[in-house]
Amino acid sequence: MENIDKLCWKYMKQGISLIACLFLIGLFVIQVGDFRSMLTPLIICTAYALILEVVDAQVWKRVAKHAPESMSTFYMGASGFRMLSALAVLFIYYLAYDHSGMLAFFLVFAVFYVTILVHHTAFFRNHTNITK
Numbered sequence: 001m002e003n004i005d006k007l008c009w010k011y012m013k014q015g016i017s018l019i020a021c022l023f024l025i026g027l028f029v030i031q032v033g034d035f036r037s038m039l040t041p042l043i044i045c046t047a048y049a050l051i052l053e054v055v056d057a058q059v060w061k062r063v064a065k066h067a068p069e070s071m072s073t074f075y076m077g078a079s080g081f082r083m084l085s086a087l088a089v090l091f092i093y094y095l096a097y098d099h100s101g102m103l104a105f106f107l108v109f110a111v112f113y114v115t116i117l118v119h120h121t122a123f124f125r126n127h128t129n130i131t132k
Helices: 004-033 036-066 068-096 099-126
Strands: none
Touching: 004 036, 004 099, 036 068, 036 099, 068 099
């Protein structure tokens, strides 16, 4: 496997770039479409995605360095954690904010969630040694 620290930095850099692009596109849509109520969901979704990408990269780096034979367990655990944390964020938003804005939040959240899911899958598919 390539240098683990270098790959971790590359993963975080790509993830942060993707999230920043989504955030800027969201700001543009809010400004052009005058959707002021979408600003809070956009900020929450951006923070969630950034935290998840950084934590994912750091845990991957630690597992890859100290227990490379457990990488398949890491991938499964990361997927489960991502899904459970997404459900928790959706539930907390549902409890904390008005219920009428839930659909808008869900749509914004879905875009960020699918983006980090695709990034995780594509990156590790290309940078994992598969032996048969």
